[in-house]
Amino acid sequence: MSLKNEKAIIVFSGGQDSTTCLFWALEQFKEVIAVTFDYGQRHSEELKVASDIAEDLNIEHHILDMTLLNQLAPNALTRDSIEVEEGKDGELPSTFVEGRNLLFFSFAAIAASQKGAKHIVTGVCETDYSGYPDCRDAFVKSLNVSLNLGIGKDFVIHTPLMWLDKKETWKLADDLGQLNYVRDYTLTCYHGIRGQGCGECPACKLRRAGLDQYRREKEREL
Numbered sequence: 358m359s360l361k362n363e364k365a366i367i368v369f370s371g372g373q374d375s376t377t378c379l380f381w382a383l384e385q386f387k388e389v390i391a392v393t394f395d396y397g398q399r400h401s402e403e404l405k406v407a408s409d410i411a412e413d414l415n416i417e418h419h420i421l422d423m424t425l426l427n428q429l430a431p432n433a434l435t436r437d438s439i440e441v442e443e444g445k446d447g448e449l450p451s452t453f454v455e456g457r458n459l460l461f462f463s464f465a466a467i468a469a470s471q472k473g474a475k476h477i478v479t480g481v482c483e484t485d486y487s488g489y490p491d492c493r494d495a496f497v498k499s500l501n502v503s504l505n506l507g508i509g510k511d512f513v514i515h516t517p518l519m520w521l522d523k524k525e526t527w528k529l530a531d532d533l534g535q536l537n538y539v540r541d542y543t544l545t546c547y548h549g550i551r552g553q554g555c556g557e558c559p560a561c562k563l564r565r566a567g568l569d570q571y572r573r574e575k576e577r578e579l
């Protein structure tokens with residue numbers, strides 16, 4: 358079955374992972390529609406970056422209001438008063454937002470149903486998942502089944518990054534011919550700085566380490 362005649366919805370944040378997935382999806386599907394969730398991110402810059410990239414790539418883009426999530430589950434991504442901290446002793450990091458992917462994928466499925474799209478693409482990844490339970494493959498597969506039962510459709514959730522580490526995600530962007538675009542225009546930094554970011558926060562460190570590692574290995578091969 359060719360996916361070239363099919364439509365997909367992508368859960369799109371404007372970060373490295375979902376932008377790489379967007380380029381992947383554009384190669385796979387006839388049409389890709391991006392949805393971005395506004396859950397009161399500290400940096401509205403994130404929504405701006407997502408809009409800019411969607412516009413630049415000429416993709417239909419919708420921003421959905423999910424600020425209710427911030428009301429229910431305050432976290433370091435939405436509240437300045439909560440520090441970004443890595444989880445210690447098996448605890449989840451302060452950036453974990455309870456129920457985020459559960460809600461996002463459910464709304465993405467409703468959007469997909471409305472738009473006549475069978476496919477849902479997300480950049481979740483179990484490899485670097487910082488212990489987030491809703492980034493696990495088992496969760497995504499289980500939700501896929503629930504959504505199909507609950508909405509009565511045959512959605513297929515695609516997770517091209519599920520088993521990749523950051524280095525391999527850079528490689529995928531490079532294989533798609535988009536490494537420079539992803540490096541320069543996406544936003545991963547917890548402090549809302551595009552491209553290379555602040556260089557200090559956990560997201561920047563992970564992103565940077567992956568890129569350095571990928572470059573070193575590529576140079577060695579040349």
Ligand SMILES: [Zn+2]
Nearest residue numbers: 546555558561
């Ligand atoms: Zn940063």
